[in-house]
Amino acid sequence: MSKTTHREDHLKALYALGHSGDSESEWVSTNQMATHLGVKPPSVTAMVHVLTELGWAEHRPYHGARLTPAGEKLALALVRKHRLWETFLVERLGFEWDEVHDIAEQLEHVDSVALVERLDQYLGHPDVDPHGDPIPKADGTFRNMEGVMPLSELGEFECAVVMGVKANDQTLSAMRDRGLGLGSKLTKNDLVTLPQAWLPQLMVKTS
Amino acid sequence: MSKTTHREDHLKALYALGHSGDSESEWVSTNQMATHLGVKPPSVTAMVHVLTELGWAEHRPYHGARLTPAGEKLALALVRKHRLWETFLVERLGFEWDEVHDIAEQLEHVDSVALVERLDQYLGHPDVDPHGDPIPKADGTFRNMEGVMPLSELGEFECAVVMGVKANDQTLSAMRDRGLGLGSKLTKNDLVTLPQAWLPQLMVKTS
DNA sequence: GGTCAACTTTAGCCAAGACTAAAAAAAAGT
DNA sequence: ACTTTTTTTTAGTCTTGGCTAAAGTTGACC
Ligand SMILES: [Mn+2]
Ligand SMILES: [Mn+2]
Ligand SMILES: [Mn+2]
Ligand SMILES: [Mn+2]
Incomplete structure (x- = not known):
């Protein structure tokens, strides 16, 4: 990869791991980054130092790293x-939703x-991507995603609609085989029928 | 750049420089490659050794390098x-023809x-790109381009049609300003009116 | 054929990003 | 609190592809 591509992949990793919860940008550990990027921890430490030097991240040794506002802006552009x-x-x-991640x-x-x-x-300024993830606008703002939660956290409901999905390509393919996609309607019955591992991965909204 | 991208750029350079004439693949000098790629000659020598090792090029020291059939196939896929x-x-x-090369x-x-x-x-299996250059098919075959020649080599003619253009972005932009594009019709008069430097760059066919 | 200029290769160095092994710090257990 | 385990950083090495400077080869011109 080019120098730039490398830095971008680390920025994206910091962004993705730092925003996994709903809260603000969290400190991300070296090990998390290494696992996510498929490299060894010392490589991450080195790159975090570079990003810090560039003003895109801050680093508290033995504690973790997180994006600066400038780094966050760059990460959002990548997303x-x-x-x-x-x-x-x-x-x-005409690709399927489980075929596009690696190309993108x-x-x-x-x-x-x-x-x-x-x-x-x-593309007509789309709001969400094929997995239901919101597409940031050029200014960094997002589409509001309130009311969307994992199927596993949904309490009582009559009917829920799939608004997004957090899964790897293999799972996405399996979901497609079951006829699941954005907009699919789910009932109480599906809570028992579907593979239990999918319940936290299916982002739904009651309707 | 990634290792792969680097090798690909050298393959493309060997292809482009080795086919500049109409003849078969010619030997390409180290200096030519270096100029084309914007690096110094020793860097080219090193990469030519790598390509040779991979079976994609052959190298006659102090004479030049050229693609093997395997290398040619890869180069064509890149083109x-x-x-x-x-x-x-x-x-x-909706980009203009002078805006797309660097992105591609x-x-x-x-x-x-x-x-x-x-x-x-x-794209509907297009035969030529926005500059009139033929697009190789997946099997490596080309559209037949006979009858197309530089305007400068055209003898007597009544009307010629622009079939392609060999120019850098700056020249392409200037041509566009003059209303020139694929399919533009030219008359004898244009031989005098147009900038003389363009005559060998405009590929035309009599009609 | 000898000389010289141009071109090419080799030799040796640097930068970036990977790795392993060892040292240092933090966290966990008792 | 002290020891042990886990995590992180540092130190040192390798690979790849740049570079300059020096040496080697070719070929052109007397
Ligand atoms: Mn990437
Ligand atoms: Mn996506
Ligand atoms: Mn390229
Ligand atoms: Mn083109």
Whole structure:
């Protein structure tokens, strides 16, 4: 990878791991980063030092790292590109939702502001990507996602609609085989029928 | 750049420089490669050794390098990707023909066979890119381009049609300002009116 | 054929990012 | 509180692809 691509992957990892909860940006441990990126901890320490030097992250030794506001802005731009490309691949090229992540992982590093903005326009300024994840706008704002929660945390309900899904490609493929997709309607009965592992992965809204 | 991207750029350079004439693949000098790629000659020598080791090029020291059949196949796949992306950028995203080369230079390195084939289908299997250059098919065959020659080599003619153009972005932009594009009709008068430097760059066919 | 200029390769160095092994710090257990 | 385990950092090495400077080769020109 280019120097830039490398830094971008670490920024994205910091962003993804720091926002896994609903709370503010959390401190992310070196081990978490290493696991997420598929490298060894010393490599992460080195890159965190670089990001700190660039003003994109701050580092408390033996405690963790997190993005600065500047780093967060860059990370959001990457997430925006990733999700726009995924949308293009599914909406225009006819890929399935379990086939696009790895390709978007490469496309997100193409450097051209004009390209991102034209792509966004071409796709009609979509709000969410094929997995129901919100696409940040150019200014970094998000679509409001309130009322959406994991199926596992839903209490009493009559009917729920799938608004998104947090799963790897293999699980996404299996869900597709069962006819699950964005907009699918679920009933109480599905709580028992579906694989239990999927319940926290299916993001739903009552209807 | 990634290891792969680097090798690919050298393969493309060998291809481009080795096919500049109409003849078979020619030996390409180290200096030519270095100039083309914007690096110093020793760097080229090193990469040529790597490509030779991989069976993609052959090297006659102090004489030059050229692609093997295996290397040529890989180079053609890259040219295919580059030109398909350029076509997408112009036809679908509305870029001008002088804005797409640098972006395609990045997109061509995205690694996914399925992506290239779906893109080709999405674009309706185009024969030529926005600059009139033929797009190799998946099997490596080309559209026949006979009858096309530089305007400077055209003898007597009544009317010629622009079939392609060999120019950098700056020149392409200037041509666009003059209303020139693929399909533009030229008359004898243009031989005097147009900038003389453009005559060998405008590929035309008599009509 | 000898000389010289141009080109190419080799030799040796640097930067970036990976790794392993060892040291240091923090957390956990008793 | 003291020991032990886990996590993180540092130290040192490897790979890849840049570079400059020096040496080698080719070929052109007398
Ligand atoms: Mn990536
Ligand atoms: Mn997604
Ligand atoms: Mn390229
Ligand atoms: Mn082109």
